[in-house]
Amino acid sequence: MISDATGETAQRLVQALEAQFPDQEFLEIRHPRVETAVDLQLAVERMKGRPAVVVYTLVEPELRATMRQLCRRAKLHYCDLLGHPIDAIARVSGQAARMTPGARPPLNDAYFRRISAIEFAVKFDDGIGAGLHDADIVLVGVSRTSKTPLSIYLGFLGYKAANVPLVNGIDPPPELYRIDPTKIVGLTIDASRLSEIRGERIRWMRGDPRYADLGEIYDELEYAQRIHRRLGCPVIEVSELSIEEISLRIVRLVTERRAEASAS
Secondary structure, eight states, rough: OSSSSHHHHHHHHHHHHHHTTTTOOOOOBOOOOOOOHHHHHHHHHHTTTTTTTEEOOOOSSHHHHHHHHHHHHHEEEEEEEEEEEEHHHHHHHHHOOOOOTTTTOOOOOOHHHHHHHHHHHHTGGOOOEEEEEEEEOOEEOOSSOOOOOHHHHHHHHOOOOOEEEEETTTTOOGGGTSSSSSGGGEEEHHHHHHHHHHHHHHHOOOGGGGGGOOHHHHHHHHHHHHHHHHHHOOOEETTOOOOHHHHHHHHHHHHHHHHHHOOO
């Protein structure tokens, strides 16, 4: 991965590519802050004779052209992530690109809305405060179903997310039954997987062994299922899903339910 900035854009693509080849072992090498043809030459020298794929995000046309030439001479496969998209947008928009390496988008309303949503998630984590009415999304599930990281990630996407933990034998806050039901999403998880996760936490935190007891967990999940049914909310099984995947499903569910409610 070669970049004139941090290389984060190339990193995201590489991770998506690696997921498509689960049986292939990869070695990721990042070359950030590349500024000259000499920097490119040094990076290419490290790859010669190796089964390498070069993924680069270079803004300046001269550096992109040099990168192509170096890769062809070294017989390396390469992928220019920015060149064609920049040219395409310039043609369609009729505007010239700034050609500024490491350029960041302006601090606009969307940026400040995102920051506000992240702060909201932190403030109203685990049912703290009275943010259920103001939330865009409310997550409901037992402990260790990724409620907190999901709330933070949804905040990064611009959604104000609150979450309510379900504890067997303890009633959820009354507000949960008075808010707009279309914004509530339940979370559940495989009992054995939850026991593993909690067991790991106990080893680190030296907590109560009952927290990871499989029998106790089955009781908790059955209790959570009763609450979810009472709320009439959709439920997502999170055992084998990433935070990104779960978040997209949550947003889609809430959006669809609100559209259906408005239509009716």
